[in-house]
Amino acid sequence: DAKTTQPNSMESNEEEPVHLPCNHSTISGTDYIHWYRQLPSQGPEYVIHGLTSNVNNRMASLAIAEDRKSSTLILHRATLRDAAVYYCIPLNFGNEKLTFGTGTRLTIIP
Amino acid sequence: KAGVTQTPRYLIKTRGQQVTLSCSPISGHRSVSWYQQTPGQGLQFLFEYFSETQRNKGNFPGRFSGRQFSNSRSEMNVSTLELGDSALYLCASSLAFVGGYTFGSGTRLTVV
Secondary structure: OOOOEOOOEEEEEOOOOEEEEEEOOOOOOOEEEEEEEEOOOOOOEEEEEEOOOOEEOOOOEEEEOOOOOEEEEEEOOOOHHHOEEEEEEEEEOOOOOOOOOOOEEEEEEO | OOOOEEEOOEEEEOOOOOEEEEEEOOOOOOEEEEEEEEOOOEEEEEEEEEOOEEEEEOOOOOOEEEEEOOOOOEEEEEOOOOHHHOEEEEEEEEOOOOOOOEEOOOEEEEEO
């Protein structure tokens, strides 16, 4: 499994953009980059995933470096409800086992 | 649409007993995975089933087992419970690789 490195914690002001980085330098060419988040007292929640190109959905955007060794999850306008632990997970199609690291605990300041 | 349903939500068992946890995936989802979450070890993968076959297994002792039925519902069983098995057990289902996994709210197991 590819190893990931994320900051332990980050803070952001409400209604401002948040950029959550992830390093995955050992990622294989066929690994997709998935992001999940876990709100307090809930199960993890799928956020977004991508392979090479940048991706957008209603929750967030995912920017993937050209060499694929890092990616950034972008929350365009943070709300209090976005306070959670965010996990970056390389995942190979056919080996559908999510390996959660320690993630980044995001705190939103009102 | 209904989400992933796990029952029961809470469970208290005594050391040495066995326990069975149930998971009903989202309708149409054929892949079901199980995870254990503890404060010390975080989220750890237990096993994954697809069409009643175990496709992936994590590094847990043989006391942990699971199965999937023809309607995709899944159960996991832990035999000879130990205090260290106290955890939140999460089930997740997926339609396919694309789209990600949807997790249930979990079953919190306490072993006393």
